[in-house]
Amino acid sequence: MPQPPLIAPSILSADFARLGEEVRAIDSAGADWIHIDVMDGHFVPNITIGPAVVKALRPHTAKPFDVHLMISPVDQYVQAFADAGADIITVHPEAGPHVHRTVQLIKSLGKKAGVVLNPATPAKMLDYLIDEVDLVLVMSVNPGFGGQSFISSQLRKIEAIAKMIAKSGRAIDLEVDGGIDTITAPQAVNAGANVLVAGTASFKGGADRYAANIRELKGQ
Numbered sequence: 001m002p003q004p005p006l007i008a009p010s011i012l013s014a015d016f017a018r019l020g021e022e023v024r025a026i027d028s029a030g031a032d033w034i035h036i037d038v039m040d041g042h043f044v045p046n047i048t049i050g051p052a053v054v055k056a057l058r059p060h061t062a063k064p065f066d067v068h069l070m071i072s073p074v075d076q077y078v079q080a081f082a083d084a085g086a087d088i089i090t091v092h093p094e095a096g097p098h099v100h101r102t103v104q105l106i107k108s109l110g111k112k113a114g115v116v117l118n119p120a121t122p123a124k125m126l127d128y129l130i131d132e133v134d135l136v137l138v139m140s141v142n143p144g145f146g147g148q149s150f151i152s153s154q155l156r157k158i159e160a161i162a163k164m165i166a167k168s169g170r171a172i173d174l175e176v177d178g179g180i181d182t183i184t185a186p187q188a189v190n191a192g193a194n195v196l197v198a199g200t201a202s203f204k205g206g207a208d209r210y211a212a213n214i215r216e217l218k219g220q
């Protein structure tokens with residue numbers, strides 16, 4: 001692997017009855033960011049957590065909160081997640097009519113803005129957004145659930161986006177989300193990703209395993 005990737009454990013795979021404790025444990029285990037999946041049962045077929053939970057978790061770690069919004073409409077909730085303690089807010093272009101405006105809104109709140117591409121959404125979607133975003137998140141599963149299998153066709157898209165980022169001359173994170181494990185992590189990194197979301201692979205085996213899980217995902 002080139003540079004070891006940053007690991008953003010998705011708390012979707014944590015024990016929801018003990019979320020604060022789980023966030024502290026995964027922080028101590030070496031998580032770089034904490035990935036928070038927000039689902040509304042409308043944009044995606046699952047319901048998870050809202051800004052109140054993000055706010056409640058904020059005192060449990062100083063690590064960046066990487067908030068993945070899978071909600072539609074999205075604009076009216078951005079401020080609430082920013083106020084709750086999000087550091088990075090990522091949105092799907094399909095979740096609102098004016099994704100460029102949504103990105104500007106996130107940045108106006110002093111937060112890093114990311115755009116998320118579903119498996120069927122082409123890299124071309126970024127042509128007129130790449131100069132505005134701080135992060136691009138490539139979904140390597142269809143959004144809605146943890147524990148799905150990595151869709152390998154997304155590796156070509158990661159490579160294409162890595163080239164777009166290099167051409168832009170800006171420091172833009174390239175994050176991959178879904179089905180990341182010790183086999184797919186190096187594939188995503190070799191394709192150009194520098195941040196990997198991992199839910200199942202970070203939280204498997206209980207708290208005693210978290211540090212080893214994260215080290216293995218980093219290829220260390």
Ligand SMILES: O=C(CO)[C@@H](O)[C@H](O)COP(=O)(O)O
Binds near residue numbers: 012068147
């Ligand atoms: O956004 C999503 C799913 O919609 C993800 O962040 C998953 O939570 C990742 O889970 P694993 O595939 O790593 O188990």
Ligand SMILES: [Fe+2]
Binds near residue numbers: 036068177
């Ligand atoms: Fe996610």
